[in-house]
Amino acid sequence: MIGATYPFLSKGYLKETGELFYIFLSQGKQVIPKLIAFTPIERGGVKYFNWGFGDLVIDKSTGEYRVDDKVESNNGDVKTVFYTVVSTLADFFDYHPAATVYVSGSNRQRLAVYRRLISRHWPDIEPLYEVKGFLDGKIEVFHAGTDFEYLLISRRKA
Numbered sequence: 001m002i003g004a005t006y007p008f009l010s011k012g013y014l015k016e017t018g019e020l021f022y023i024f025l026s027q028g029k030q031v032i033p034k035l036i037a038f039t040p041i042e043r044g045g046v047k048y049f050n051w052g053f054g055d056l057v058i059d060k061s062t063g064e065y066r067v068d069d070k071v072e073s074n075n076g077d078v079k080t081v082f083y084t085v086v087s088t089l090a091d092f093f094d095y096h097p098a099a100t101v102y103v104s105g106s107n108r109q110r111l112a113v114y115r116r117l118i119s120r121h122w123p124d125i126e127p128l129y130e131v132k133g134f135l136d137g138k139i140e141v142f143h144a145g146t147d148f149e150y151l152l153i154s155r156r157k158a
Helices: 078-086 088-095 108-120
Strands: 008-014 019-027 031-043 046-058 065-068 100-103 129-135 138-141 150-155
Antiparallel strands (some): 019 031, 031 046, 046 065
16 A cells, blocks of 8 residues: 655654644755654544644744644645555554544544545554544544545554
8 A cells, every 4th residue: 555655754743732843855846854653533522543744844933843734735746645554553652552532634624534534544444443433423434425524544453
């Protein structure tokens, strides 16, 4: 399933919170620093890890780094960036084998792209991960083409 990926410049794990993050450079038309982060969240009284991703930018008002998950880089390397992001999932589950990853995308269009990519790579994903979606107030098994509000991914039990 995984094609060529970018190398990680940095990887960090915060034991106190369980947060896990990775930094890499998108190297398409230009070089753009990217950050992938798994951060704990709670939704409906259930704990998940949000799988966030975006450009690493400097906030002009504070001078601090932040993630911009709304920008569309259109850097010409979407497949390599996607494979790099996906490559972190197995590593995440090594740290948190019983966790569930929450995927919402920063907008409906991005979530639709994620659903299409999962559908396209389903034969490789399904043996390793359990994917569910939230729709009409309930969680159900992932089906290609269903317009879920968000996705939940967990490692399949051996």
